[in-house]
Amino acid sequence: MSEVSKSLDFIRTIVTEDLKNNKNNGRVMTRFPPEPNGYLHLGHSKSICLNFGIASEFGGVCNLRFDDTNPCKEDIEYVESIQEDIKWLGFDWEDRLYYASDYFDQMYQYALQLIKDGKAYVCNLNAEEIRHYRGTLTESGKESPYRTRSIEENLSLFERMKRGEFEEGTCVLRAKIDMTSPNINMRDPTIYRIRKAEHHRTGNKWCIYPMYDFAHCISDATEGITHSICTLEFEINRPLYDWYLDQLPVPCHPQQIEFAKLNFTRTIMSKRKLLRLVKEGHVSGWNDPRMPTLAGARRRGYTAEAIRNLCDMVGVAKSNSVVDIALLEHCIREDLNKKALRVMAVLKPLKVIIDNYPENQVEELEAVNNPEDPNSGTRKIPFSRIIYIEQDDFREDPPKGYFRLSPGREIRLKHAYYIKCNSVIKDELTGEIKEVHCTYDPETKGGWSTDGRKVKGTSHWVSAPHSIEAEVRLYDYLFLDVKAGEEEETSDFMERLNPNSLEILKKCRLEPGLKEAKTGISYQFLRQGYFCVDSVDSLPDKPVFNRTVSLRDTWAKIEKSQK
Ligand code: ATP
Numbered sequence: 001m002s003e004v005s006k007s008l009d010f011i012r013t014i015v016t017e018d019l020k021n022n023k024n025n026g027r028v029m030t031r032f033p034p035e036p037n038g039y040l041h042l043g044h045s046k047s048i049c050l051n052f053g054i055a056s057e058f059g060g061v062c063n064l065r066f067d068d069t070n071p072c073k074e075d076i077e078y079v080e081s082i083q084e085d086i087k088w089l090g091f092d093w094e095d096r097l098y099y100a101s102d103y104f105d106q107m108y109q110y111a112l113q114l115i116k117d118g119k120a121y122v123c124n125l126n127a128e129e130i131r132h133y134r135g136t137l138t139e140s141g142k143e144s145p146y147r148t149r150s151i152e153e154n155l156s157l158f159e160r161m162k163r164g165e166f167e168e169g170t171c172v173l174r175a176k177i178d179m180t181s182p183n184i185n186m187r188d189p190t191i192y193r194i195r196k197a198e199h200h201r202t203g204n205k206w207c208i209y210p211m212y213d214f215a216h217c218i219s220d221a222t223e224g225i226t227h228s229i230c231t232l233e234f235e236i237n238r239p240l241y242d243w244y245l246d247q248l249p250v251p252c253h254p255q256q257i258e259f260a261k262l263n264f265t266r267t268i269m270s271k272r273k274l275l276r277l278v279k280e281g282h283v284s285g286w287n288d289p290r291m292p293t294l295a296g297a298r299r300r301g302y303t304a305e306a307i308r309n310l311c312d313m314v315g316v317a318k319s320n321s322v323v324d325i326a327l328l329e330h331c332i333r334e335d336l337n338k339k340a341l342r343v344m345a346v347l348k349p350l351k352v353i354i355d356n357y358p359e360n361q362v363e364e365l366e367a368v369n370n371p372e373d374p375n376s377g378t379r380k381i382p383f384s385r386i387i388y389i390e391q392d393d394f395r396e397d398p399p400k401g402y403f404r405l406s407p408g409r410e411i412r413l414k415h416a417y418y419i420k421c422n423s424v425i426k427d428e429l430t431g432e433i434k435e436v437h438c439t440y441d442p443e444t445k446g447g448w449s450t451d452g453r454k455v456k457g458t459s460h461w462v463s464a465p466h467s468i469e470a471e472v473r474l475y476d477y478l479f480l481d482v483k484a485g486e487e488e489e490t491s492d493f494m495e496r497l498n499p500n501s502l503e504i505l506k507k508c509r510l511e512p513g514l515k516e517a518k519t520g521i522s523y524q525f526l527r528q529g530y531f532c533v534d535s536v537d538s539l540p541d542k543p544v545f546n547r548t549v550s551l552r553d554t555w556a557k558i559e560k561s562q563k
């Protein structure tokens with residue numbers, strides 16, 4: 001067994017105790033059970049890290065099981081994306097890929113068993129009536145008039161349900177438990193309903209489909225799961241989970257344990273809501289870099305390592321909370337700071353002409369690739385008479401405290417020379433600055449003066465004739481308000497969408513080496529943030545870069561101020 005390195009949260013404490021007591025003969029088996037009705041999101045990564053993490057720490061295994069019991073909402077596209085995302089996050093289910101639908105025959109047999117034992121009945125109340133009979137939190141429920149049907153009649157009706165003789169909604173199979181139970185889930189819950197829909201795996205074999213509560217516990221028990229870890233909202237379903245397993249001759253009885261979901265400020269985690277964003281065209285798809293999906297995060301340039309670190313940092317607890325999105329961004333920066341190559345890219349170019357630099361001269365200047373990584377080496381970048389700097393790095397009329405380039409003032413060009421601004425050429429009609437004329441000091445090669453002369457500003461730049469053009473996409477949060485993740489089911493979250501979550505800059509200029517940029521590699525554009533090649537829209541002659549995250553770290557500031 002591998003050593004348990006993490007401090008023990010309450011779930012790991014339970015597993016440790018179980019192993020000590022030789023419960024489950026010392027086995028540990030968990031599962032990650034996504035419903036293939038959407039892409040995985042950052043919240044799921046907590047469950048993935050927890051289930052796969054516990055299995056590996058305690059010498060067990062973790063299954064991947066698709067909870068595919070609702071044919072109307074599920075799709076093979078989701079089945080595939082979910083597998084890709086889990087692998088990307090760094091986990092492996094080996095040969096243990098299962099589907100709840102693999103157990104449909106077994107579930108049907110168990111349902112027959114419940115009927116034969118007088119613990120299930122076919123009910124002809126419609127959905128509205130069932131809701132009415134169920135009662136409320138404060139009011140006990142009423143028994144269905146169909147509850148006393150004979151076993152024979154129930155067997156025959158259930159058989160006819162399966163054969164497709166009844167229309168959707170005309171009847172269901174229900175467990176006979178207790179209509180007066182204080183737990184509404186125990187008031188004769190539905191076991192099977194009729195859905196005349198094609199299933200992505202079982203085709204048209206079935207027209208009755210098991211409900212989640214019935215399917216889930218049976219799937220767990222069939223696979224021999226020891227610890228069935230799920231999120232907090234299933235706490236009130238636990239008595240039902242246990243009831244089914246207690247009635248049926250299942251091979252084992254897994255323990256259901258609930259933990260709090262991971263939610264973030266400024267975004268949403270509900271698949272239903274994310275699907276709306278996709279369907280209504282507010283984003284370009286499930287993998288839009290603004291989406292909190294793992295596919296979106298990957299395309300944006302977030303790393304699996306940073307997401308796993310985040311899950312470690314937030315830990316596992318039993319009370320719901322919303323994590324500040326700044327913490328996620330902090331984890332991304334920490335990881336990229338170690339890995340990303342430092343390069344120069346000018347997002348909003350302003351042409352600078354160095355009048356005293358020889359017209360056809362090109363120098364190859366040396367630049368360090370990553371000061372955080374001594375093994376990353378250096379590279380050569382071309383310098384010539386015409387360069388671009390950021391429009392923001394020049395002011396004709398500098399306000400107080402502005403230390404960048406302005407008429408008469410000298411700044412450093414990173415890795416290059418000191419330059420001093422002498423004049424400005426403007427568009428006669430619009431007044432827009434067309435180009436800035438400077439002189440350079442040849443004695444300051446590398447960006448350092450030999451006479452001790454200091455400058456306050458340092459700008460990044462690219463050589464105009466050597467640079468490549470690229471599109472750069474900058475992202476802001478999808479939602480305007482901080483509490484987007486917490487809002488009520490009933491409120492319309494669409495109203496709080498951020499209309500400016502995407503800014504596209506078409507004519508950015510990048511240092512020439514970025515022609516070779518590959519997807520999956522992160523770059524720090526000096527002073528601008530971390531960027532990566534867009535895996536979908538980038539073309540060799542029309543590169544597109546995404547900003548993963550800016551350099552400003554609000555979380556680090558919060559931490560510092562608390563010390
Ligand atoms: P949604 O409400 O977004 O549709 P879900 O819970 O229905 O999510 P599933 O596909 O059933 O999505 O989730 C698979 C597993 O991931 C479940 O065990 C679920 O509890 C867990 N999970 C879902 N959302 C989160 C989250 N925000 N944080 C942690 N775990 C989560």
Ligand code: MG
Nearest residue numbers: 033034035067
């Ligand atoms: Mg679910």
